[in-house]
Amino acid sequence: MDTDYDVVVAGAGPVGLTLACELRLGGVSVLVVERLAEVDTTIKAGAINTPSAEAFYRRGLLPALAAVQEENLERISGFMAQRQGGRGGPVTMPPRFAGHFAGIPLKGRLLDASDPDFTGAGPAGDIGFIPQEPLERLLGGRAAELGAEVRRGVELTGFEADDEGVTVHAGGSAIRAGWLVGCDGGRSTVRKLGGFAFPGTDPSITGHQAMVEMEGAEALGKGWNRTPTGTYAHGPFPGRILTVEFDGPPADRDAPVTAGELQASLRHVSGTDVTVTAVHTATRFTDNARQAADYRSGRVLLAGDAAHVHSPFGGQGLNLGIGDAMNLGWKLAATVRGWAPEGLLDTYTAERHPIGAWVLEWTRAQVALMRPESHAQALREVVAEFSDTVAGTTFFAKKISGVWQRYxxxxxxxxxxxxxxxxxxxxxxxxxxxxxxxxxxxxxxxxxxxxxxxxxxxxxxxxxxxxxxxxxxxxxxxxxxxxxxxxxxxxxxxxxxxxxxxxxxxxxxxxxxxxxxxxxxxxxx
Structure with a gap:
């Protein structure tokens, strides 16, 4: 077949770039088109889980990840020292697998680190605190090294797929490829134009996450906090805030997030008179939870948020997408090169769909426990009591870290x-x-x-x-x-x-x- 590229990938976020790297290692040509001219600096995911760390470790990226983590831990240490009043002495860092479930903190001292599920990752088990922006920059450099072509400021506007390939319209050009993969986020153009069924549940909350400058921040509780009007988090970096209100989705998801909006939300949920004086980066989110019924339609495939959307609670979204890219990359490359056994590409949906479905349920459960109504709070107390045990902490840590995942x-x-x-x-x-x-x-x-x-x-x-x-x-x-x-x-x-x-x-x-x-x-x- 006469094509410009074997594969076109829509979206140059971490998922699209990971997929591009895997395709290049598999020996196929790849073009990545991205509508944004620069790496998105909006605050997003703050960590990767064990399967993601293993995937990058297996590709030789562990030293680069370790350097990013060290810088990130210094920022966390600075925030903790600030919260301790600037007192001298060592700052105790959070354990690798400590985290939260629905804002219920997990105590690292209760984690059974000897559990066999935690022992097989090798050095990758020590990597986790990797924010999305530096990860995306690292993967962009790696994709370039491997020979992937990335065109920024070029938006996919349409495509026509047939039995022999896909004609992609992007940046005013028609590009012929054997395959198209949509890694273009929760509002994926590829998914919409491809007619993929996307069933799920509608949003019921309004969430904000931001990096801001504040006056009166000392009145805020550290970490996750539940109040009669919602939930908020403060930290683990200076100026990082998150709020969750349970009075429905935002009226306009796309409107700019202002200091006034963030201040009103934070005051409403926290009950403090904190004043937001500057906004460095901010985003809204909801608990809209949907998943493509199939990740493939002929020569068009989906990965990452294009295939599944959910609330960010538990930090699963970025990692779920990286897992998709690792699973799909070698299979699609094998198909392009002609040695794939029959049905290999269909195992992508078969293997990844159940894990995506679990993530949606995992996030829905957390939203249910975070609601301020009485029945949810009664159930929350039961879950909190269980989480305050060795068995409970280890159970939740396994789920959060992803070490349970298997096909x-x-x-x-x-x-x-x-x-x-x-x-x-x-x-x-x-x-x-x-x-x-x-x-x-x-x-x-x-x-x-x-x-x-x-x-x-x-x-x-x-x-x-x-x-x-x-x-x-x-x-x-x-x-x-x-x-x-x-x-x-x-x-x-x-x-x-x-x-x-x-x-x-x-x-x-x-x-x-x-x-x-x-x-x-x-x-x-």
């Missing part, structure tokens, strides 16, 4: 327990780790038992699967591990017996198609 449809009866879950970051005998071998975006077969039968099963997949032979001293029971490009385990075994290697062959065919005559090219660890 159960990947596993067949009798499969190893690791199949379908994020691959553990094994430390290999030479000191390298599993993540070090996923930087190139290819699948990875780890032969941990130096078993010729395991390596032989991968013959003919050398253009798609890297083979590494090395021991994993910390997991001596494992004989082998097949990891998809997105970091999820497709096969694992505790023995290189014929039954296990037969299952490996099936997993390779299921996810990576038909063998070729190309040499496997095993590489030593």
């Amino acid at each position: 159960d449809a990947m596993a067949a009866p009798g499969d190893h327990p690791l199949v379908g879950g994020s691959a553990p970051d094994l430390e290999l005998a030479d000191g390298s780790r599993l993540a070090d071998h996923l930087h190139d975006g290819r699948a990875l077969l780890l032969d941990l038992a130096d078993a010729p039968a395991i390596r032989a099963a991968a013959e003919g997949y050398g253009d798609r699967v890297s083979v590494v032979t090395a021991a994993a001293p910390g997991r001596p029971e494992l004989a082998g591990l097949l990891v998809r490009p997105d970091g999820f385990t497709a096969w694992a075994a505790d023995t290189p017996a014929p039954t296990a290697t037969d299952a490996l062959g099936g997993a390779l065919a299921r996810w990576f198609g038909t063998r070729t005559a190309l040499p496997t090219g095993p590489r030593a660890a």
Whole structure:
């Protein structure tokens, strides 16, 4: 097919840029079109969860993320010191997985950090406090390094899709591509023009989030606060505020957010006489919760907020979108390059839709518990009592951190327990780790038992699967591990017996198609 690009991505936020990086690693050409001329500096997500941190770690971005986190923690430390009256001495930072559920604080000291679900992420488990804006800038640089073309100030205005591809209209030009992916946010033009069903629930709240300058801020409670008129949060940075009012959605979602509006909301919810003197960045939000019934329609796909919208409570939105991009990227690249097995692209919706549906329910539950009416408050007390236990804190922390996520449809009866879950970051005998071998975006077969039968099963997949032979001293029971490009385990075994290697062959065919005559090219660890 004669095309300008293999894939056009609408939207250069973190989701679109992550997808562009994955597509380039998969060897396909990609154009990203973005209506904004510059990176959006509006205050948005303030952290990433464990699956997102693992995804970027596996692509070699951990040092850059660690630098961003260090700067962010310094800002948090400054706010905490300010709230403590500027007293000297060390400032105690919040634990990695501490957070809140519906504004109910989780106590880090009650977290059972020894829970097995928290132990497999390796160094990625120490990364979390990454705001959206610096992440977007980092991903923009990475996409450019990989050869993705990003056109800013260019808005997608329409498209026509057929059996052979998509003609995209953007910036006054007609661009021919094999595929179009809408990563263009909750009001996605791609979703609307593509006719995707988008069922869900209507908004019932008005929320504000902003970075402001204030007089009288010392009267505000720190962290999350519930009052008879709503909920508000103050921190974890100087000037950061969030308010939630339960009297319906905003009259005009698109109107500029003014200092007067923020001040009125904050005074109403907090009951203080705080004065907002300047606004640096501000946004409105609601609890509108909707999800595309299918993430694909022919040659048009959706990812991120284009596929699902919900309130920001629990910080799931950015992470949900990054997970979409990681799952879709390698599958779409395989489809473009012609080696994808039948139905591979359909597993994108099958695997990601249930996690998106869970996020919508998770956010709806929080809104229900935050309502000031008496029945909601009675239930809130029950949840608060549960959260104030080791079991409760650990339960909520697992959900917030995302370590529970797995693709159960990947596993067949009798499969190893690791199949379908994020691959553990094994430390290999030479000191390298599993993540070090996923930087190139290819699948990875780890032969941990130096078993010729395991390596032989991968013959003919050398253009798609890297083979590494090395021991994993910390997991001596494992004989082998097949990891998809997105970091999820497709096969694992505790023995290189014929039954296990037969299952490996099936997993390779299921996810990576038909063998070729190309040499496997095993590489030593």
